[in-house]
Amino acid sequence: MDKAYPHSPHHTLYRQPTPHNFITATVSPLSSVISSGGNFIVDWGFDGTRVAQAGYVAYPVVVSAVESSIYSSRMNISAIAMSASNFTTQLTIAQLKADEDGYLVELGGPGVGSQSIALNIRDCNSSLPYDVVVDATSRIFNSPGTFACSNGGDLFYSNGTMLTSSDTTCLSSAEWSGQNNLQCWTAPIVSFTSSSVVGNKLSVPEGGALSMACDYNDVIPSGDTSRFYVDENQFVTTKGEPFILSSLQRSDSNKVISCQAVTPYTDVHPTSGKSMEYIVDVLYRPSFAKSQVSASNFFLEVGNDEYLIRSDQNLTLVCSNDANPAASCIWTVCGKSCVNISSTHTTDCYMNYHLSANSSISCTATNDYGFASSNMQKVTIVPLTRSVSFGKADDMPKRDSIVTSQTGNNMTLSCHISYENELATEFEIILPNGTIVKQPMLEVVSLTTADAGNYTCVTNDLFGSFDASVYLDVQYAPYQVTTTSCTWVIEETGVCDVIIFSNPEVEFASLDINKISVGNDGPNVVFSIGQEQHYLYKKTKVTSNDEGAYALVLSHPLPPYNYSIAFNIAVINNQQLDVPTIVGGSVAAVIVVCITIVVSVYIVKKKPKQNPKRSFNSIEKQTNIVAPECIEIKDQNRENLQFQETNGAYESIDRPLEERDGYLAVNVGQ
Secondary structure (H helix, E strand, O other), rough: OOOOOOOOOOOOEEEOOOOOOOEEEEEEOOOOOOOOOOOOOEHHHHHHHHHHHOOOOOOOEEEOOHHHHHOOOOEEEEEEOOOOOOEEEEEEOOOHHHHHOOOOEEEOOOEEEEEEEEEEEOOOOOEEEOOOEEOOOOOOOOOOOEEEEOOEEEEEEOOOOOOOOOOOEEEEOEEEEEOOEEEOOOOOOEEHHHOOOOOOEEEEEEEOEEEEEEEEEEOOOOOOOOEEEEEEEEEEOOOOOOOEEOOOOHHHHEEEEEEEEEEEHHHHHOOEOOOOOEEEEEEEEEEEEEEEEOOOEEEEEEOOEEEEOOOOEEEEEEEEEEEEEEEEEEEEEEOOOEEEEOOOOOOEEEEEOOOOEEEEEEEEEOOOOEEOOOOOOOEEEOOOOOOOEEEEEHOOOOOOEEEEEOOOEEEEEEEOOOOOOOOEEEEEEEEOOOOOEEOOOEEOOOOOHHHOOOEEEEEEEEEEEEEEEEEEEEEEEEEEEEOOEEEEEOOOEEEEEEEEEEEEOOOEEOOOOOOEEEEOOOOOOOOEEOEEEEEEOOOOOOOOOHEEEEEEEEEOOOOEEEEEEEEEEEEEOOOHHHHHHHHHHHHHHHHHHHHHHHHHHHHOOOOOOOEEEEEEEEOOOEEEEEEEOOOOOOOOOOOEEEEEEOOOOOEOOOOOOOOOOOOOEEEEEO
């Protein structure tokens, strides 16, 4: 066997004869790449007939500058098959080292030739195709590692199966276990484009069309279609091609549109590869404009588009409408004249406003696409304070503090206030005795003096409570309540006091004796003391001619207007007076003198007569009304009256009917 000399890059230790009948040499695994620390295994075979004839045994020769003896501890040769036609041998070299890369292994045998195989020793790679990387502290045979994605994606196999475990091991073939067909898949980055995009809205005029496109970057795995979502509906289009929605109406507003890339990755992750969501914003002119008025208090709807508001309240005006973009509003308020008022709120059509007169109100809503006008609202102002009309029904709406009627008449009191029907006003009439009648009218049948007094009407409704009072003055004819005769003494001063009750007061007309008019040495006047009316007939020096039947004719407003009061005067001389009479006469004289003084003072100081006033409290104010000095209250027989003085005033009291000497009924004159 010839000795060979080294040559670059490899060195042959032994050269064998030209091979004959070399059948095959098969490296296992098929790749000749071997990981550091791995085993080199090769099978080769010869024609078994020739081998048997030659009597040779095949052997390998490691080609190196180092003697083959260095492999003796790591090399094993064994026959794995032998037949008449084939002879196969397997060579194993264990734990290859990185510096043994490039060594040649010559396979052959005596008389059968040889074949050389170069050792290709590598570490397992840290980077793999499709953005896959391996995180490992060592990359030699049997080293553990972990698969990961350099692009932040997810690990999938090309068939769409997701990697369940990222753990791997470096194989003897310098590959990582499980690396074949492993890919890093990522979600596409989607681009949603449309000329109608305004922020997060897709704005389009009513009746117009929306054109959109959905494109995305090239990713692993790639895709060529896009999916549009319109609310719950889906539409698939070609990647990057326009998608159009036509003839949009206001009912399409607020629909949500987005798009998604269609790739194997988004099929596995349905929420990935999506664009942001956009809101359809259909722009249209205002419509359905409606003017609305309201107030926080003292406001009432009384009819279709008709309202009442109290004068101290502010109106809230609202111009409701359907418009996009939002409309600006102008109110037209027509009272004594018409004015246009712009809304003080730029985004909402409402404002507060104080009316100064009854008005009709409407509004107009306007945006860039048109306008719409509202209905008309009629608003009536109710005064803060309303006057109550209370009095005789025949005299309404006249307001008097005193109403007058006569005994025996019927009287109807009526109470009214403005807007009573619209406000459903409740009424109460309070009688002099405190009785309350819950109605706006009161009828008193066959008046008596007991019906006289103060009547109050109280109203109550949504806008407030008010009242008014009247005094019912029941008039009656005069009647005499004093004695009907006086006794005078000749040559002395005689005075006869005639006392009368009457409402209204009587006035003197004439005085007759035996139907002959006579003079009065005193004043011919009727004056009042408390509830009584007095006529004083005086003679300075009594004569026998003063004796007789007298008729005092008085003037009175009630029919028959002239009333005759009868009384008698008897004349005596001093001889006719006995002691008791004289004593009585002296007392009478003193009384006459006192009355004369009183009358004189009365005449000197008398002022024009007026009825005293009584005050009656009302809910919101004090009203002073004029009332007569006495109130007649009848007993059940309505035939007689008695009066008593209380705290300087006179008021009527009921007493049983009784007979009293000297009281006669009034004689009615012509």
